[in-house]
Amino acid sequence: MDADQARSSGEHSAGGGDCPGDGCQAGRLLQRIVDAIPAPVFFKDAECRYIGCNEAFARGILGRAPEEVAGKGVYDLAPPHLAAVYEEADRALLASGGVQVYETRVRFTDGSERDISFHKAVFPDDAGAPGGIVGVMLDITERRRHERQLEEREAMFRSVFEASEDAILILDDDTFADCNPATLHILRQPDRDHILGRRPCDISPEFQPDGQRSCDKAAEMVRIAYERHFHRFEWTHLRADGEPFPCEVTLTTMAFRGRSALYVVWNDITERRQRERRIEELAHYDPLTGLPNRRLLHARGSALLARADDRGEPVGVMYMDLNRFKDINDTQGHEHGDALLQQVAGRLREVLPERCLLARLGGDEFAVLIPGADEAILETEARRVLECFERPFRHGSFSAELGASIGLVHYPEHGASLPELLKNADIAMYEAKLGGLGYCVFRRAQANHVQERVALERALREAIAAQDIELHYQPRVDVRDGRITGLEALARWYRPDRGWVSPAEFVPLAEQTGLVHALDRLVLNTACVQARDWRSRGLNPRVGVNISALTLQQDDFVATVLAALAACGLPGDALEVEVTESAAMHDAEANTVKLTELKGHGVRVAIDDFGTGYSSLSYLKRLPVDCLKVDQSFVRDIPGDPMDLGLVETIIALAASMGLTTVAEGVETPEQLDAVRRLGCGDLQGFLAAAPASADDLEAVLRRGYIELHRSR
Template sequence: MGRKGVPAAQEQLRELQDRLRQREAEIAMLSELTEVIGSEYNLQKVFDLVAVRARELLHAETATIPVLSPDQKTYCYRAADGKNADELRFAELPIETGICGWVFRHRKAWWKGVLDQLEASERNKWEKEAGTVLLVPLVGKRQFLGGIACINKVDGASFDTQDYDLLNLFAGQVSIAIENAMFFEELTEARHKAEAYKEKLIESNQKLTRSNEELQHYAVHDPLTALPNRTLILDRLQQGILTARRDQKPMALIMIDLDHFKEVNDTLGHSVGDDLLISVGKCFQSALREPDTLGRLGGDEFAVVLPQANREAALTVARKLQLTLQQPVEIDHNSFSIGASMGIAVYPEHGSDPSALLRSADVAMYMAKRNRDEYVIYDPDTDINNPNRLELLRDLRAAIQEHEIGLAFQPKLDLRNQVITGVEALARWTHPARGVIPPGDFIPVLEHTGLIKQFTLQILEKAVQYCKTCQQRGYRISVAVNLSMHNLRDENLPGQITAILQRHALDRKYLMLEITESAIMNDPERSLDILTRLDDMGVQLSVDDFGTGYSSLSYLKRLPVQQLKIDRSFVSDMMNDKDDAMIVHSTIDLAHNLGLHTVAEGVETEQVLDELKTMQCDIAQGYLISRPLSPDDFLSYLDSGEWKVNRIEEDADSCSNY
């Protein structure tokens, strides 16, 4: 070797030594980077570290970490370092875009050596960027992750084979770290989801437990008043009977029905009715002992189970319950007075099982309501379904079929001119074995069994026929017949009455139909429809027993009636009771202000008659004028001249038809 060759060899040696040192430095840097990155499990921090170290490792102006989306339709720069890093970081592009897209589509690295593998058109497209961009894939054990891209070397040179090998080696090492961080992130997210799911599961279980508890509660409690419902009352009743049977002691049941509650609902609204039920329930509860159970059976019906209570104890509780209703109930700054009808049944006297005891108490409650008593103890003689009552029903059905129920007639006196102008037809039944049976004993049976419609038509037929007979004798009188609430639900009634009037050629103005206030208010709208049709026919209408029901003045104004009939309970004792006298006087004034006539029934003394005249009552009816008379006796009564009676030949203008 010549002298000139020695320096050249020495220069080559130095270059090799420099390369070796650089390679050693790069290997040391890779080892350090791998250790640092491998100890980090925060995925974003791993991406950031890889971008920084890749740029430093290749002396690039910019380094980015593009990552494929899960659907592999886009990629996002999850990290960037160096020039324009802020603009690039988290930018999202479609996979068809740029060199990143090319690498992801072809699953191989991009560097200038790739140009030789491209077709001419594609080579021309990428040739300018071939040496300025180096991008190698990040490939994990489970999936293609993305890539590491370095852009523009700081010294302006192109990326060469050595850069490619170095970045590819780096990518291979960090891929594992990235995949581990991804797995750790998925694991952490899964753990968080599991914890959240566990919390939701616990919460759901708690809600389910609460819901089950609520369902169990509402299964046996009334949702409005929170009182025990029918199911729980029956259970408590059964338990009470078992205990009473074991201890050989009595127990009792009280059934309660609020008076005129339907009218409250219809006139004041269901929300007021609901509030009233809640308040009444609280009032009742305040009067009971701890062992007693108060429940709501539905609607306006309540029940009280009284363990180890005899007849006297049950009566005491009933009185206490009634006392709680003496104070008006306050709802929305308004006061309401409400009454109740109560039926009492005692084990074992009135029933040995829950259904029998409930039925007995219900029958007693019905009797209390019908007789306007505060409370009634079950009496088998008033039960239409006991053997005696069933026998009565059989005989009653036969009596209707054979037209054996007759009529008695009680006259009405016009107080303005002391003239008999009308008569009320009253049903009378003389049983072949039992003798005379009062209407109060057999009318409820008719209403309960549905025979009332057939019965009413028979009474109307006989009454209209008799009225015509009286007129043929020369007496101008009208006849009044009572209707029940069942008749007011009969759409055929107006047509049937028309047919009866036509059969006997009686002018419609001579027929007066009396309907109790409570019967009308049982179903106000339906009653109004039937009454309007009857009024359109020309039939006279009267509200019977006025003052004992619960009708509002606004509804009373709508009724097509001509007369109010004041109940005997107010009239008979008005001379001794100032309150009764005030009620009678106020009712007369109210009726006149509404353009209606008034009838006072129960007139038995001259003093009452004179007072009614002073109050300007229109008509009087009662034993002072005449007791109810048989058809023959009534004609004799008219013939006797005891009271003046308008004659057919007299001027119609001087006659009253009420």
């Protein structure tokens, strides 16, 4: 309604006629009361003429004095076509009685437009007949504005709710009150009626994977969500056809229908779980034979030894190497060699007891753990294995005769741990191979190398104490342009009496003897000092330091790292700690707390040798990780090995889905560079870019800032 309409309508009047003689005082009081009302008020008689109004109506709506309105009809204040409409409405109200309420937009005399709610009612005369109409105009502009804002927010919420690819539901009073189309899709339900009014446990299996009843666990998850206002967890639901599927559930409190409810989001993680299972399968099983690999052997074997300890039982261990296999593989090709290995695995499965643990360690080496086997049983099983090699192996038209050399040990006499048992079995296997014995039981006399180990341990202890361990640094570069993105500090040990000692020799020795704590501290402090020196000369490479599982378990681990940074005046982001997947998962909860604290100080966290661990990858997302370093054992044979290529691609895809960067370790050829670049890997580390070098030798490269990468042609 515009200004002219408002000013001329029969809904507005001026007030104030003469009041009756005896009622003047009461009339003036009533007029003052009405004028005090901030909302416009007007009165009409039974002929629809204005008989009074307040100041707010006369001056605010019509721009007149109240006395100018009294006695006027709607035709005096409104155009004829509007006056007829208003008079008809008024007479209808007078005829029907009761109340008339409606809303419209009115332009005031100051030019503003407001949303107005009209409330009109019939009042009786002295005889009880309709005496006229009283009307009040309530300004509802702010209310309407809030309503419109609410409607817009609700429309936006509904738009997001309906369009989301994630399933979204509203959980009200323990049952679903609403859901979006994605929910129907994920559950394969035809309509909302199959979901609304049901509880979460009604569309879940009876038990969750952790063994808890779904109804009990759902109630607990809801309770936590209301307490914390937010809760995220993994859950297994059921589709309409009964198929279970895993999803990540996020619960957030919200206002719904005047009370607190839960905004529920389901993210179907079926594909992620499949990728994780595929990675675990590739990481823990030999893809050629389907047998457990070395990593899984160590995991299961250690548990097997622990059970044997509890029961007081022996465990027999075989370490087997195939005779003449290398010659056949080299002369006949890998196709025949792979076929022979598959047949060997099949025969071993047939002749060995079901209770045994059979694994392929790599190449033509196999290991067997037999619970309850003493030396006599172990020798009997070894003879059965050798007998299965008496028949020729055939692949197509090719036929070959293979033999085997087997080293035998038994727990606990020949070793207190699986690595020690395998090491001694390996010694016995070489004795069998050298002597053509078929199999050989380990004897301590075969272990002369133990003396060498003791001497090496003593020398390593002295080298650490004298800080004779040097650091070399290997650049990490961007696969696209060779830009240096960081350095990895690597421990190097030079002995005047024998030259450089391989890290593969002294690092495991440090871990076995407990020297690794001192070694890690020395490497950390030396790397921080070098980083400070570089920064003083305008160079700012981030330095990565390897942290052993034993050091990570120390209570003072975080304090040690922060102290090293503080001593050199370095910010946290100058350092990256690298821990292996197995080390991080050893005590996942405690390590998560420690690594999270380091990240809070800016220190980056990388998982080194990723893919070689044996823990569930579903825990990875709980760790405060920035980077995954793909183990070089998976990079070595790409792009030629499709299994390794698939594993690397899966790891890179998993990292990308979690917002993590990736580093391909051990890249040595242009073909490997092209492969990891094509798979979307971020950085690489390896001899193709640069070999580890001393800080002095690296300075020129660091100043240049990049390394030329040579692609394959």
